[in-house]
Amino acid sequence: MTVTEPSLSVPPPLSLRRRWVVLGVCCLSMFLVGLDTTIVNVALPAVGDGLGIGTRGLEWTVDAYTIVLAALLISSGALADRLGRRRVFRSGLLVFGAASLLCAAAPSVGVLVAARAVQGVGASMLSPVALAIVVSAMPDPRERARAIGVWAAVFGLSMAVGPVTGGALVGALGWRSVFWINAPVIAAALLLTALFVPESRAAGRPRRLDLPGQALLALLVAVVVGLLIEGPHIGRLSPTALAGYAVAAAAALAFVRVESRRPEPLMDLALFRRPAFAGAVLGAVAVFVALNVTLLLNTLYLQHGRGWTPLHAGAVTLPMALGAIVCAPWSGALAGRIGPRPPLTAAGIFLTAGGLCLVSLDRHTPVMLLLSAYLLIGIGFGFANAPLTNTAVSGLPRSRAGVAGAVTSTARQLGSALGIAVAGGLATGAGPAHLAEASRPGWFVVTGCGLFLLLVAWAARPAE
DSSP states (O other), X not given: OOOOOOOXXXXXXXXXXXXXXXXXXXXXHHXXXXXXXXXXXXXXXXXXXXXXXXXXXXXXXXXXXXXXXHHHHHXXXXXXXXXXXHHHHHHHHHHHHHHXXXXXXXXXXXXXXXXXXXXXXXXXXXXXXXXXXXXXXXXXHHHHHHHHHHHHHHHHHHHHXXXXXXXXXXXXXXXXXXXXXXXXXXXXXXXXXXXXXXXXXXXXXXXXXXXXXXXXXXXXXXXXXXXXXXXHHHOTTSHHHHHHHHHHHHHHXXXXXXXXXXXXXSSOGGGXXXXXXXXXXXXXXHHHHHHHHHHHHHHHIIIIXXXXXXXXXXXXXXXXXXHHHHHHHHHHHHHHHHOSHHHHHHHHHHHHHHHHHTTTOOTTOOHXXXXXXXXHHHHHHHHHHHXXXXXXXXXXOGGGHHHHHHHHHXXXXXXXXXXXXXXXXXXXXXXXXXXXXXXXXXXXXXXXXXXXXXXXXXXXXXXX
């Protein structure tokens, strides 16, 4: 299949200062997207108490956001290439902000889940477009690798500090404050975007949106994650579950068939024949499965199993944030200088070690062991993001920078949704006395994700 790419509309070169200001604005939006993926985790027990819902409803509160985000990212990236990245970026900020206010005022779980889904719509216009803006503003490969390292550090930081921030806000102001906090950040991002971010788009004939591919992708993601969440309640082999498996298989086959025949597909499946690209995308899924399994199991284990406050449960993840902050920019610099293989190898080793620390978790596991495990996982997470992102972005033409960012962003959010569903499934039905034992398979999942990253590192291209 041959796809004719439109030529890229290249704006006048930006000064060094302006390029890094643009990076800062994009990082601010990415901080929001990552924060809202994890800040809700530590607030879940308080949300459950406030709205009278159990683990099942709480899982949907988190995954309504990540499912919609994962399903729409690629189309949002293509839309930005077509209509203008700054325009779509600003629209995403407005939708995200309005949905955040609705989440904060939600009177019931139904309204909260719906508002979280709308948040996902807004976030889908931010994540790939922010990366596309950075790629467009920084054409030099080495500078771009360093910038992606900073971008990955901010995104990793937002994911890691979400539980800490959420714990502090819930303890002081209640669970609704984790959504109110978005309003001033959105206002600042809108102002800075208007002042500093240039418009960019793909020139020539606009690339058509792939509505059949989009619908099939959304159906596939929703059914797979829905089966993971609802499986413990409806029975893994019940008629409803079996029908769901059939729908998921049919959607996957239809997606492959439709995408392989369209001249301008939502996702060019031929790209997955490149080992480096396929490895980067699958590696991104694995990293975010591991991260979200860790964060949700931490919240449920410490708050329900050991009776800790939201603030104390969130504070335990500080070493994870520290590992991400320190290692992500270092990883970006290493990827730009010597290639992705060394930082990805380090990521696999540290993530595997962190998971192994907790495979024998019980109610009396020493806090120092928890802190050490989270530090190792944070280091692994920090080392992984930049080389995975840079490898995937480098594998696509610059004229489709929005789609390039969307592919890895989709993989991350799919990993987040799967991680939440897996962790929630393990905790469902387990009382406080048995949460630690019930969560142990989750730490084997984290370990397996680390081992998979080692395979991705082995397949990555060495530095030339």
